[in-house]
Amino acid sequence: MQKTIPFFNYQALFTPQEEELMPVLLNVMRRGAFILQKDLLEFEANLAKFVGAKYAFGVANGTDALIIALRAAGIKPGDEVILPSHTYIATAAAVHFAGATPVLVECGTDHLIDPESVKAAVTAKTRAIMPVQLNGRTSEMDALQTIADEHNLLIIEDAAQALGSKYKGQCAGTFGIAGTYSFYPAKVLGCFGDGGAVVTNDDATAEQVSLLRDHGRNEDGDIVAWGLNSRLDNLQAAVLNFKLQTxxxxxxxxxxxxxxxxxxxxxxxxxxxxxxxxxxxxxxxxxxxxxxxxxxxxxxxxxxxxxxxxxxxxxxxxxxxxxxxxxxxxxxxxxxxxxxxxxxxxxxxxxxxxxxxxxxxxxxxxxxxxx
The missing domain is CATH 3.90.1150.10 (Aspartate Aminotransferase, domain 1)
Incomplete structure (x- = not known):
């Protein structure tokens, strides 16, 4: 008997847990708590704890997360960033919109960035390596870190598809100066729209991410830098916080x-x-x-x-x-x-x-x- 199996069942993101999710959604809406409220703070704290990072910041989507991470890490015009060509266009676009030049290299048999191809692509302008942790698997980070150390390069991870994935017990997104995730509905942890996050263990990078995602405002509300409007809205944060429990x-x-x-x-x-x-x-x-x-x-x-x-x-x-x-x-x-x-x-x-x-x-x- 023929079955119908869609590639992805979007309705199943909600309907099996409808009774549990509706109170979560209603609670946020009844409080009028839509932007930068306690639900987001709780999710950020729980996400950081889950992956083993010092800081986590919810942002509007996975692409913004990449741009913000690159800029917060100091990537600038004239820099080159090495990344695999086997990735979604957003990875390369983020490098472009951070003002740098994306340098595309091969993937290996595991479909992830090939360290030997990375090594061959390093130039005097190379500033960072951006491994893309595709399909829920983490790259061979020891080999990439060796290259980064040898050439004094940053590692900024695109872990959009790899939340919870580990290499030698360490979570994807936590190897370099910053890592990013996407919460697009079809991701392994998905919300009901767009969403993303940046994680880091570096204090200075964390400060820059905080400013960049919210118009350059500091904790006192003063504008101290140019920034973007890229905040994970509270409704999505509440949904993600609920789903993170299971x-x-x-x-x-x-x-x-x-x-x-x-x-x-x-x-x-x-x-x-x-x-x-x-x-x-x-x-x-x-x-x-x-x-x-x-x-x-x-x-x-x-x-x-x-x-x-x-x-x-x-x-x-x-x-x-x-x-x-x-x-x-x-x-x-x-x-x-x-x-x-x-x-x-x-x-x-x-x-x-x-x-x-x-x-x-x-x-x-x-x-x-x-x-």
Whole structure:
């Protein structure tokens, strides 16, 4: 019997917890507490505690978080920032709008920034490395830190897809001078609109983030610098604070789904799967996405669609350097090849075991027909 499994079920963000969420929403609205109120302060404190950072600041969205983190860390016009081309355009755009130059490099077999490619891209103008912790996995941060130390570079993390992910026990977003998260609804911790956060352990950076997100105002209300209007609104903060209470359980559910995918698909030799949970003691993955590779990617996508299964090829099937209008003059053959093969299967907590089995069965059926 055919099922319908969307790539992401947005209604499921709310309806299963409607009875618990409505009092949270009503409480904020009845108090008229919409901007920079106690709900935001509580969420920031709880988020900082969760990831092990000294400071956390809620901002309007993940892109603003990146721009603010870069500017707070002192990135300026003339600087170069190294980042992977396998990322959402927002990562490179943030570097651009901070006034610096994005330098795009290869990803590795794990789909994350390749340290050897980073090393080869360092110039006299390089000021920072921006690893992108994609799909709920943290990059090989030891290797990146070694490069940063050797060349006196900052690390500023784009951990939009990796809240709760760890490398050697340390949370994504906490390795460099600053890290950022996105709370877009489909993220592993999502709100009911746009939202983001910047975390840091550095006092001076924290002060700059605080000023930059709120018009350059200090605690006395005096304008002491040029700033932006990028505050996480209180309603979203209250929702996120509520969801953060059960976030570890949500992550474990994603890891259970990943285990089921791995058990169901690992025998198909043509597929490249994400590492299974607990397969590498250095990595704790939260599976924001489940991105596979197939040499029959397009045909597989069409087959799954006919079986009612939604899939996505990330970012319109292009790495950042492949958008011609941006005029990047760089060849990244590994990344380009990967974009001919990559496909994301449904991965969210609304999926049942039966849904995953149905998806795996459909993929097996495709390969029986394809061979």
């Amino acid at each position: 976030f570890p359980q949500a992550v474990e559910r994603r890891r259970e789904i990943a285990r089921r995918y791995h058990a169901g698909l690992s025998e198909i030799s043509d597929l490249v799967l994400p590492p299974s949970p607990d397969s590498d003691p250095n990595h704790y993955d939260v599976y924001q996405n489940y991105e596979i590779e197939s040499s029959h990617r397009d045909a597989l996508k069409d087959h799954l669609k006919k079986d009612g299964i939604g899939t996505i090829i990330q970012w319109a099937g292009k790495a950042v350097h492949q958008f011609e209008a941006l005029k990047f003059n760089v060849s990244l053959p590994f990344t380009e090849k990967m974009f001919e093969r990559c496909l994301m299967l449904p991965m969210n907590t609304s999926l049942s075991a039966e849904d995953i089995d149905y998806i795996c069965d459909s993929i097996h059926h495709f390969y029986r027909l394809a061979v």
